Amino acid sequence: MLSAIAVLGAQVLRGLEYFGELSELHLRTLVHLTRGNVEYRPTIEQMSSVGVSSLPIVAVTMLFSGMVFSYHVADQAMLLGASSYVGWAVAETMARELGPALTAIVVAARAGSAMAAELGTMKVTEQIDALRTMATDPVQYLVVPRYLAAMVMVPILALVGDIIGVTGGFTMANATAGLSANSYFGSIPGNLELWTVVAGVIKAIFFGIIIAVIGCHQGLYTQKASEEVGRATTRAVVYCIMLIYAANLALTVLLFP
Numbered sequence: 001m002l003s004a005i006a007v008l009g010a011q012v013l014r015g016l017e018y019f020g021e022l023s024e025l026h027l028r029t030l031v032h033l034t035r036g037n038v039e040y041r042p043t044i045e046q047m048s049s050v051g052v053s054s055l056p057i058v059a060v061t062m063l064f065s066g067m068v069f070s071y072h073v074a075d076q077a078m079l080l081g082a083s084s085y086v087g088w089a090v091a092e093t094m095a096r097e098l099g100p101a102l103t104a105i106v107v108a109a110r111a112g113s114a115m116a117a118e119l120g121t122m123k124v125t126e127q128i129d130a131l132r133t134m135a136t137d138p139v140q141y142l143v144v145p146r147y148l149a150a151m152v153m154v155p156i157l158a159l160v161g162d163i164i165g166v167t168g169g170f171t172m173a174n175a176t177a178g179l180s181a182n183s184y185f186g187s188i189p190g191n192l193e194l195w196t197v198v199a200g201v202i203k204a205i206f207f208g209i210i211i212a213v214i215g216c217h218q219g220l221y222t223q224k225a226s227e228e229v230g231r232a233t234t235r236a237v238v239y240c241i242m243l244i245y246a247a248n249l250a251l252t253v254l255l256f257p
Contacts, residue, residue, distance in 0.1 A: 021221065025139065026213050029147050032140045042145040050111040050146075051153030058106050058157050059164050065098055066090060066165030067172040074177040083177060087184035088191040090169035091162070095192065095200045096256070099162040101248050104207035107154055108240035112215040115146050116236035119219020120229040128220065138220065147212040154208030155201045162200070199255040206251060207244050214240050 032038070070090050077083045119142060122128050128138050166188075173179040218236040222228050 022213055022217055025143065025217050025220070026209075028139045029143050029213070032137070032144050033148075037137075037140045037144065038148065039141055039145055042141070043148050046145045046149035047153055049114065050107065050149045051157060054107050054110050054153075054157060055160070057110060058103050058161050061102055061106050062094075062099065062161035062165040063168040065102060066094065066168035069093060069098070069165075070169030070172045071176060073169075074173040074179065078177050083179060084183055085187050085191070086173050086177070086179060087166070087170065088187040090173075091166050091188045091192050092196060094162045094165040094169075095196045097200075097248070097252075099165060100158045100200045100203040100207060101244065103158040103161045103204065104154060104211065104244045105241055107150070107157065107208070108211045108215075108244065109237055111150065112211040112240045113233045113237050115212065115215030116218040116222075116233045117229060119216055120222035120232045123220060123222045124224050124226060124229060126224075143212070143216045143220075146216055147209065150208035150212035151205055152208070154211065155204040158200060158204035159197075162197070199251075202255060203248065203251050206247055210243050210247060211240050214243065 070086065073089050074083065074086050077086050077089070119128070122142075128142075131138050131141060170179070170181065170184045173184055174181075215236045218232040218239070222232040
């Protein structure tokens with residue numbers, strides 16, 4: 001009994017230590033941002049890596065997600081005689097939940113793991129120690145560009161994903177239920193509120209921050225052993241997905257009271 005309590009206590013302390021490290025890293029990043037300590041060239045390179053390179057897989061994910069969701073919605077709508085609302089239902093769901101959440105998960109799997117692997121390799125090969133020797137703050141040089149890139153590009157990818165998902169939904173609704181473009185897209189402007197789209201973008205901003213902070217943290221805190229890089233990469237993806245889901249719940253309650 002006592003051993004079980006000791007193990008539980010150790011896990012709780014480790015969890016608190018982990019969130020303390022995340023908070024410290026995030027705070028140091030924000031301090032550099034408020035002071036304007038931004039490396040612009042690495043930031044643009046990271047925007048390309050996080051945004052442009054992630055676009056194909058985001059597009060494929062959202063296309064098929066929109067098609068599957070539209071297939072079910074169109075089927076039920078035809079039974080209820082509400083086929084004119086299929087387009088709005090797909091767009092509403094994409095903007096509220098599927099767009100930001102699925103995009104963030106895809107980016108976490110691709111870009112978040114890359115951040116952890118890159119920084120972890122630098123840690124193992126002592127390149128980060130070399131930066132400190134040259135009086136260069138690793139947070140400013142390595143974390144800030146990735147933080148800005150994820151915070152800016154994830155919302156853009158989410159918006160693009162929304163559009164692709166709605167378009168894919170039309171393709172499926174047209175093929176299976178015979179819905180016309182006027183019937184499908186005509187229901188969106190009058191029913192989809194601007195705040196729904198804005199709230200989805202706000203969610204994506206927070207998701208981007210989560211991906212950058214966790215990915216960079218796992219890289220910077222990697223132990224100096226080659227096998228630890230793979231473990232840090234795995235942890236980065238798992239922790240990102242868990243916190244994205246938790247943040248999604250909290251943000252949904254706040255943004256849609």
